[in-house]
Amino acid sequence: MASTFETKATIATFGGKLLKLSHKSNATQTPMDVNLYLPPASNDRKVPVLIFLSGLTCTPNNCSEKGFFHAAASKAGLAVLWDFGEGAGFYVNATAEPWKKHYNMESYVTKELPGAVFGAFGDKLDSSRVSITGHSMGGHGALTLFLKNPGKYRSVSALAPICNPSQCPWGEKAFGGYFGGEDKSLWVGSDATELVRSQLQSGAKLPCLIDVGTGDNFYNQKQLLPENFEKAVKETGVEGVEVRYQPDYDHSYFFISSFAEDHVQHAAKYLL
């Protein structure tokens, strides 16, 4: 058991255990809550890990109770690690005052959190097999952290992700704060659509599944812009990306839970 984590609850569910964990983060200098689902398979062998990055309004309980990734992960034999973000942290390292002291979620998710989790649960989790997914702002996080860190994750997926934050009101507000308004290279360096154009070449494989609901208000208000991501993928000649538009689905957990199994199976193709 982790010396670095406090275990606030251990809950039996779908044959495995959901652990509610808390620790003090050096990257953000705040207490951070994460949940970890250990599937029944982890009793017998080290299992791979699917990291789920949460959206803006997500609380720990929301994600793990309503998202139902753990239901499918139990069957597939994957662990799920939920991160709950730092408010509207956008999974970047802020460079501008007053944000740069605490808003370092990129370092937290890519370095500190896996270090702590694999340190504490090294007997159950295989640190060499990790994929990443997320919802809304967390979908932006999953796509950008995958593209910024080649080789770190085996696959990526996203539910209703913010795909082109430098072109939507949510992203403009966040990036204007975290990076300031002047150096736009920082903006495009944390924008999934721009990263496809700058980081990938024709013929590159991007093992990526995206679902978006056509009844999602934020999609319809052009906060998500998956078409821009698709256009960048197509114009760059990147292969392996599937973007699905799901009729009538909204932005809620009713949407997430409906497609959780598909996203677990997408990750499982690359992890198992």
Next chain:
Amino acid sequence: MASTFETKATIATFGGKLLKLSHKSNATQTPMDVNLYLPPASNDRKVPVLIFLSGLTCTPNNCSEKGFFHAAASKAGLAVLWDFGEGAGFYVNATAEPWKKHYNMESYVTKELPGAVFGAFGDKLDSSRVSITGHSMGGHGALTLFLKNPGKYRSVSALAPICNPSQCPWGEKAFGGYFGGEDKSLWVGSDATELVRSQLQSGAKLPCLIDVGTGDNFYNQKQLLPENFEKAVKETGVEGVEVRYQPDYDHSYFFISSFAEDHVQHAAKYLL
């Protein structure tokens, strides 16, 4: 669409639609909220209905978002109708003042609600094929309403049900209020364990599945008493009852959701 129901939300989930409905009840003389999940199969044919009776602390959103019955019901081709109770109504018709004006949940669930739902959704739902299930106080409701109404429901199941309310603190408080303390025949007439003894004979078939978690505080505090129900079943010679004790599971939605598919499949055996 129902003239009697107001549809507060229509949500796409697991290929079907979750409807958040509200109407004015004559039985309770209050507004009542119910949720109805219409599986994709209901687009093509009339589907059977599984009624889910909620526990004490359940809200509409809890049950339908976290219980996960609709995920399995989508695959099986069942509709799910969630009732959210009337506070601590215990699914009885109160006979004592001041409760008897409003606390008539038995009449509501067995008569008024199905009348309204099958009236409004008669093109999608088959009123001749209905089963009943529930959690905690709602499990008590499912068991007792099944036993009190032979032929009304094809099967019954319950998650962490209050099995012998006349012998547990929660039930003593509720029944003492709703029925008064003097006429104990009213108490045993709404107690699943006592109903098995009074209503069933040796060799009777009771198509009943019960799950209880061994880490459930209320089970351990002897509020649920499934052993008493099992004893009555055994001593009476009733057949078809399965009571399962699930190691470590608690009383929460993490427990309900883990076994929701089993309870949907139990109902489907009798409904399809």
